[in-house]
Amino acid sequence: xxxxxxxxxxxxxxxxxxxxxxxxxxxxxxxxxxxxxxxxxxxxxxxxxxxxxxxxxxxxxxxxxxxxxxxxxxxxxxxxxxxxxxxxxxxxxxxxxxxxxxxxxxxxxxxxxxxxxxxxxxxxxxxxxxxxxxxxxxxxxxxxxxxxxxxxxxxxxxxxxxxxxxxxxxxxxxxxxxxxxxxxxxxxxxxxxxxxxxxxxxxxxxxxxxxxxxxxxxxxxxxxxxxxx
Amino acid sequence: xxxxxxxxxxxxxxxxxxxxxxxxxxxxxxxxxxxxxxxxxxxxxxxxxxxxxxxxxxxxxxxxxxxxxxxxxxxxxxxxxxxxxxxxxxxxxxxxxxxxxxxxxxxxxxxxxxxxxxxxxxxxxxxxxxxxxxxxxxxxxxxxxxxxxxxxxxxxxxxxxxxxxxxxxxxxxxxxxxxxxxxxxxxxxxxxxxxxxxxxxxxxxxxxxxxxxxxxxxxxxxxxxxxxx
Amino acid sequence: xxxxxxxxxxxxxxxxxxxxxxxxxxxxxxxxxxxxxxxxxxxxxxxxxxxxxxxxxxxxxxxxxxxxxxxxxxxxxxxxxxxxxxxxxxxxxxxxxxxxxxxxxxxxxxxxxxxxxxxxxxxxxxxxxxxxxxxxxxxxxxxxxxxxxxxxxxxxxxxxxxxxxxxxxxxxxxxxxxxxxxxxxxxxxxxxxxxxxxxxxxxxxxxxxxxxxxxxxxxxxxxxxxxxx
Amino acid sequence: xxxxxxxxxxxxxxxxxxxxxxxxxxxxxxxxxxxxxxxxxxxxxxxxxxxxxxxxxxxxxxxxxxxxxxxxxxxxxxxxxxxxxxxxxxxxxxxxxxxxxxxxxxxxxxxxxxxxxxxxxxxxxxxxxxxxxxxxxxxxxxxxxxxxxxxxxxxxxxxxxxxxxxxxxxxxxxxxxxxxxxxxxxxxxxxxxxxxxxxxxxxxxxxxxxxxxxxxxxxxxxxxxxxxx
Numbered sequence: 057x058x059x060x061x062x063x064x065x066x067x068x069x070x071x072x073x074x075x076x077x078x079x080x081x082x083x084x085x086x087x088x089x090x091x092x093x094x095x096x097x098x099x100x101x102x103x104x105x106x107x108x109x110x111x112x113x114x115x116x117x118x119x120x121x122x123x124x125x126x127x128x129x130x131x132x133x134x135x136x137x138x139x140x141x142x143x144x145x146x147x148x149x150x151x152x153x154x155x156x157x158x159x160x161x162x163x164x165x166x167x168x169x170x171x172x173x174x175x176x177x178x179x180x181x182x183x184x185x186x187x188x189x190x191x192x193x194x195x196x197x198x199x200x201x202x203x204x205x206x207x208x209x210x211x212x213x214x215x216x217x218x219x220x221x222x223x224x225x226x227x228x229x230x231x232x233x234x235x236x237x238x239x240x241x242x243x244x245x246x247x248x249x250x251x252x253x254x255x256x257x258x259x260x261x262x263x264x265x266x267x268x269x270x271x272x273x274x275x276x277x278x279x280x281x282x283x284x285x
Numbered sequence: 286x287x288x289x290x291x292x293x294x295x296x297x298x299x300x301x302x303x304x305x306x307x308x309x310x311x312x313x314x315x316x317x318x319x320x321x322x323x324x325x326x327x328x329x330x331x332x333x334x335x336x337x338x339x340x341x342x343x344x345x346x347x348x349x350x351x352x353x354x355x356x357x358x359x360x361x362x363x364x365x366x367x368x369x370x371x372x373x374x375x376x377x378x379x380x381x382x383x384x385x386x387x388x389x390x391x392x393x394x395x396x397x398x399x400x401x402x403x404x405x406x407x408x409x410x411x412x413x414x415x416x417x418x419x420x421x422x423x424x425x426x427x428x429x430x431x432x433x434x435x436x437x438x439x440x441x442x443x444x445x446x447x448x449x450x451x452x453x454x455x456x457x458x459x460x461x462x463x464x465x466x467x468x469x470x471x472x473x474x475x476x477x478x479x480x481x482x483x484x485x486x487x488x489x490x491x492x493x494x495x496x497x498x499x500x501x502x503x504x505x506x507x508x509x510x511x512x513x514x
Numbered sequence: 515x516x517x518x519x520x521x522x523x524x525x526x527x528x529x530x531x532x533x534x535x536x537x538x539x540x541x542x543x544x545x546x547x548x549x550x551x552x553x554x555x556x557x558x559x560x561x562x563x564x565x566x567x568x569x570x571x572x573x574x575x576x577x578x579x580x581x582x583x584x585x586x587x588x589x590x591x592x593x594x595x596x597x598x599x600x601x602x603x604x605x606x607x608x609x610x611x612x613x614x615x616x617x618x619x620x621x622x623x624x625x626x627x628x629x630x631x632x633x634x635x636x637x638x639x640x641x642x643x644x645x646x647x648x649x650x651x652x653x654x655x656x657x658x659x660x661x662x663x664x665x666x667x668x669x670x671x672x673x674x675x676x677x678x679x680x681x682x683x684x685x686x687x688x689x690x691x692x693x694x695x696x697x698x699x700x701x702x703x704x705x706x707x708x709x710x711x712x713x714x715x716x717x718x719x720x721x722x723x724x725x726x727x728x729x730x731x732x733x734x735x736x737x738x739x740x741x742x743x
Numbered sequence: 744x745x746x747x748x749x750x751x752x753x754x755x756x757x758x759x760x761x762x763x764x765x766x767x768x769x770x771x772x773x774x775x776x777x778x779x780x781x782x783x784x785x786x787x788x789x790x791x792x793x794x795x796x797x798x799x800x801x802x803x804x805x806x807x808x809x810x811x812x813x814x815x816x817x818x819x820x821x822x823x824x825x826x827x828x829x830x831x832x833x834x835x836x837x838x839x840x841x842x843x844x845x846x847x848x849x850x851x852x853x854x855x856x857x858x859x860x861x862x863x864x865x866x867x868x869x870x871x872x873x874x875x876x877x878x879x880x881x882x883x884x885x886x887x888x889x890x891x892x893x894x895x896x897x898x899x900x901x902x903x904x905x906x907x908x909x910x911x912x913x914x915x916x917x918x919x920x921x922x923x924x925x926x927x928x929x930x931x932x933x934x935x936x937x938x939x940x941x942x943x944x945x946x947x948x949x950x951x952x953x954x955x956x957x958x959x960x961x962x963x964x965x966x967x968x969x970x971x972x
Contacts, residue, residue: 058960065957073877080907089780093318093327098780100330101787102906105899112896113884117957162873162909164866179393186391190302197342209341212334219331220309222391270294270346273287322547322556329559408622415620419531426571438570441563448560449538451620499523499575502516551776551785558788637851644849648760655800663799670792677789678767680849728752728804731745 058117060143066118067144068151070110074122075155075234076162077106082241083163095241096218104215111207120207123228124148125260129192132264145230152234160238171236171243175223176251183221184252185259190217191227192263200271229253287346289369295347296373297380299339303351304384304463305391306335311470312392324470325447333444340436349436352457353377354489358421361493374459381463389467400465400472405480409452413481414488416446416454421492429500458482516575518601524576525602526609528568532580533613533692534620535564540699541621553699554676562673569665578665581686582606583718587650590722603688610692618696629694629701634709638681642710643717645675645683650721658729687711745804747830753805754831755838757797761809762842762921763849764793769928770850782928783905791902798894807894810915811835812947816879819951832917839921847925858923858930862910863938870908871939872946877904878914879950887958916940 057063081102085095111120119136121127124145131141157167194213198206217225226232226244232253236246244252286292310331314324340349348365350356353374360370386396423442427435446454455461455473461482465475473481515521539560543553569578577594579585582603589599615625652671656664675683684690684702690711694704702710744750768789772782798807806823808814811832818828844854881900885893904912913919913931919940923933931939 058957062957062960069953069957076873077903077907080909081903084783084906084909085780088783089778091318091320091323091778091780093314093320093323094778094780094784096313096317097323097327097330098784098906101784102903104334105791106903106907109881109896109900109903112889112892113881116888116961117884158873159907162866162870162907164864164909177393179391183391186305186387194338194342197346201345202341205341209338213338216306216310216331216335216338219313219327220306220335220388220391222309222313222393266298270287270291270298273291274345320547320549320552322543322549322552325542325546326552326556326559333563406622408620412620415534415616423567423571426575430574431570434570438567442567445535445539445560445564445567448542448556449535449564449617449620451538451542451622495527499516499520499527502520503574549776549778549781551772551778551781554771554775555781555785555788562792635851637849641849644763644845652796652800655804659803660799667796667799671796674764674768674789674793674796677771677785678764678793678846678849680767680771680851724756728745728749728756731749732803 057119060140063118063140064143064147066114067121067147068154070114070118070120071122071148071151071230071234072155072158073110074103074106075152075231076158077102077155078231079156079235079238079240079242080159080162083159083165083238086241087163096224099241100215100218103218104211107214108207108211111210115207118144122148122151122230124230125188125228125256126192126195128257129195129260129264148230149233152230153237156234156237165240168237169239169243171239171245173239173243173245174248175244176248180223180248181251181255183223184226184255185262187217187221187223187225187227188256188259189263189266190259192260193267196263196267197271200274223252226252227256227259229256232256286348289372292347292369293372293376295343296350296376297383299343299347299349300351300377300380300459300463301384301387302339303332303335304381304460305387306331306384307460308385308464308467308469308471309388309391312388312394312467315470316392325453328470329444329447332447333440336443337436337440340439344436347373351377351380351459353459354417354457354485355421355424357486358424358489358493377459378462381459382466385463385466394469397466398468398472400468400474402468402472402474403477404452404473405477409477410480410484412450412452413455413484414491416450416452416456417485417488418492418495419446419488420456421489422496425492425496426500429503452481455481456485456488458485461485515577518598521576521598522601522605524572525579525605526612528572528576528578529580529606529609529688529692530613530616531568532561532564533610533689534616535560535613536689537614537693537696537698537700538617538620541617541623541696544699545621554682557699558673558676561676562669565672566665566669569668573665576602580606580609580688582688583646583686583714584650584653586715587653587718587722606688607691610688611695614692614695623698626695627697627701629697629703631697631701631703632706633681633702634706638706639709639713641679641681642684642713643720645679645681645685646714646717647721647724648675648717649685650718651725654722654725655729658732681710684710685714685717687714690714744806747827750805750827751830751834753801754808754834755841757801757805757807758809758835758838758917758921759842759845760797761790761793762839762918763845764789764842765918766843766922766925766927766929767846767849770846770852770925773928774850783911786928787902787905790905791898794901795894795898798897802894805831809835809838809917811917812875812915812943813879813882815944816882816947816951835917836920839917840924843921843924852927855924856926856930858926858932860926860930860932861935862931863935867910867935868938868942870910871913871942872949874904874908874910874912874914875943875946876950876953877946879947880954883951883954884958887961910939913939914943914946916943919943
């Protein structure tokens with residue numbers, strides 16, 4: 057890990073580039089085709105590829121959370137202090153909004169918009185819960201068993217989750233807020249944000265709880281192998 | 286490997302997420318496009334990506350079979366005891382059905398449906414046989430030569446098999462049963478299940494037999510290198 | 515490397531599965547869509563994925579050539595004896611035809627067909643030459659610098675070459691012959707085979723010559739590091 | 744690194760194959776479909792795959808820049824001498840044009856064309872700046888933290904950048920010049936080149952400046968670990 061200023065900069069930059077990719081590739085896709093599956097495919101590949109790049113290159117600096125639900129999860133695990141958690145989250149929300157602005161500027165759109173796309177209801181909330189549950193489980197088990205592969209695992213997981221959840225898997229409160237500020241392919245009405253964010257946090261908590269139990273024996277084995285009591 | 290409760294939980298969870306991905310991405314794809322190739326492409330990428338994630342993250346816990354044909358293969362090889370084999374299979378069938386329910390719930394569909402999609406006849410059975418033959422061969426040779434790469438090999442193999450077999454490569458009795466309970470893109474009539482499952486088991490047996498012979502000299506070399514008689 | 519019977523079996527099986535994937539995914543794609551780019555995309559992904567799997571799993575047994583031009587290249591380099599080269603090539607041609615038969619059987623088509631698809635002329639031959647030149651260069655440099663990555667490099671190279679050459683990059687005389695026996699997406703008229711095969715051999719020779727010079731200093735450095743004169 | 748003749752040949756060959764892939768896959772895609780998103784998808788996958796292959800196989804010879812902005816960045820960092828930088832750039836421009844000629848020859852088009860595709864204005868320049876900023880950051884952080892992964896990181900980054908920038912991310916002055924000589928999918932009017940190239944250089948400088956600060960603590964830690972003052 058790097059000193060705090062670099063860590064905060066990395067979280068801001070990473071979240072900005074992530075949101076610029078999500079929003080930008082959605083705008084590009086919608087401008088090129090009328091087929092919504094093809095648009096989602098372009099959106100999926102760009103997002104997954106960028107996640108692998110960002111987590112590999114910025115992970116050694118800040119841990120590459122880019123996601124308040126993930127930072128909160130590490131805080132609950134005791135891996136991230138209270139002050140740092142707050143700063144990380146602030147950086148993620150600011151970076152996310154900067155990413156929307158950057159995408160709009162690159163496509164010559166008004167820098168901020170209010171999304172009109174409705175994403176609400178029980179099925180959508182369940183989707184967000186499942187999506188964030190899976191993301192949390194992927195990160196925790198990945199870090200435990202195959203730390204080097206985590207960038208790939210997260211990128212691949214999100215690629216799958218874009219397609220197998222009805223909400224296309226936001227799974228990230230900062231990204232959700234940033235996406236409420238674009239009235240394009242990836243947008244979400246700001247009024248729908250609370251439901252999404254609560255569902256994401258609930259999914260994260262379920263993932264953390266389940267993986268704590270599922271990984272406990274493996275953690276114990278590891279500790280013994282290292283001679284720790 | 287973890288203790289039995291964790292192993293069974295991992296097989297249940299993994300098969301559930303696998304089926305949720307197969308069924309859910311099929312529903313998503315059909316809702317977005319009328320082009321069946323594009324739908325299969327979304328289905329393919331989501332399934333392949335999820336397989337890499339699930340096998341990497343749950344493999345160290347349970348072996349990440351998620352497939353009764355694979356558990357049976359390891360039982361025949363003597364790598365999985367009789368009791369564990371039964372428990373694994375039970376967990377896979379239960380997890381698979383839970384995955385269908387989860388996909389339906391996320392897309393606001395009735396939780397269980399009876400599929401009307403006919404998948405039968407010699408060409409379909411041959412396809413399933415070839416698909417499962419190849420899956421067995423991939424797993425056995427992968428474990429033998431490049432253990433770390435097995436998640437990728439299985440994910441890539443299934444991506445290819447979705448396209449080169451006429452049945453889109455179920456290659457998994459638990460997934461086949463779970464898919465009989467969804468009347469969407471990935472469904473199969475329950476009456477067609479026996480043919481598929483028998484073909485899958487036959488393909489697995491052929492793969493096991495061929496690879497036993499093909500890998501025997503390499504196994505012998507390895508044993509000698511390790512000073513075993 | 516394994517004993518000769520296993521090596522020949524691996525070359526036969528690998529070439530059969532490769533051709534079954536190329537031909538089968540083409541048939542699947544044509545049956546699902548009228549968009550030729552989408553068909554080529556499905557064909558590309560299946561072929562690339564299968565190449566990674568086959569080269570990883572069968573490479574330690576036979577070297578995973580699956581291609582007479584590649585076996586000839588290793589013969590010219592002195593890495594494959596005359597008898598083995600002949601046996602490898604025979605296995606590849608037999609395996610390739612078996613792959614076409616398998617694909618046809620899975621899709622309930624006549625087991626062998628005569629392709630009517632014309633692929634001829636200078637631009638096509640240049641394409642095949644460039645495609646095989648690049649394949650040879652990829653293999654030789656990959657083996658030299660990053661042996662473990664060769665399955666990925668070949669799979670990715672062929673994915674790219676399906677799109678950047680006008681011939682969709684056969685780059686393999688055994689696969690070309692096998693594809694002359696299917697009148698589907700991936701077919702080629704048998705009368706067009708000699709032009710393709712000659713172009714492939716010419717491309718391979720150019721790749722071998724160029725890489726011999728390009729890699730010579732690196733080879734020398736390696737030899738010195740290992741204390742060889 | 745290899746001796747200078749091999750290095751220059753590798754830069755020429757690599758840039759030629761890169762441009763042949765960008766231009767050739769664009770021509771192929773346009774000939775197969777009327778859907779521009781699908782065309783961009785084929786273009787994206789071919790380019791990303793080829794980048795992984797070229798950087799892996801030619802990187803140990805020349806460093807695999809294939810891009811005057813990247814060579815200039817290494818010159819500014821003090822990693823590439825003045826004479827070599829000039830020779831690298833010359834090789835990249837020559838190789839790029841050779842790549843356009845090769846693509847045209849393979850598709851039976853006039854060997855050189857003047858592109859009529861307008862790509863100009865503030866949004867396009869911002870896109871090129873962002874694209875090249877991200878490329879520089881990816882390369883610098885990748886080399887610092889995960890040197891072996893750089894071919895993948897660059898390939899994945901460009902896949903994402905084709906979609907999230909409005910300019911489809913040229914991010915390379917030599918490729919931009921070469922693309923001005925094809926009046927097909929990937930072309931750019933020669934009159935629009937100066938804006939693109941200036942934006943690319945500005946983006947590279949921003950990336951170099953930011954990463955110098957962001958990576959400084961990690962560099963210091965590394966130096967201390969190696970006992971250097």
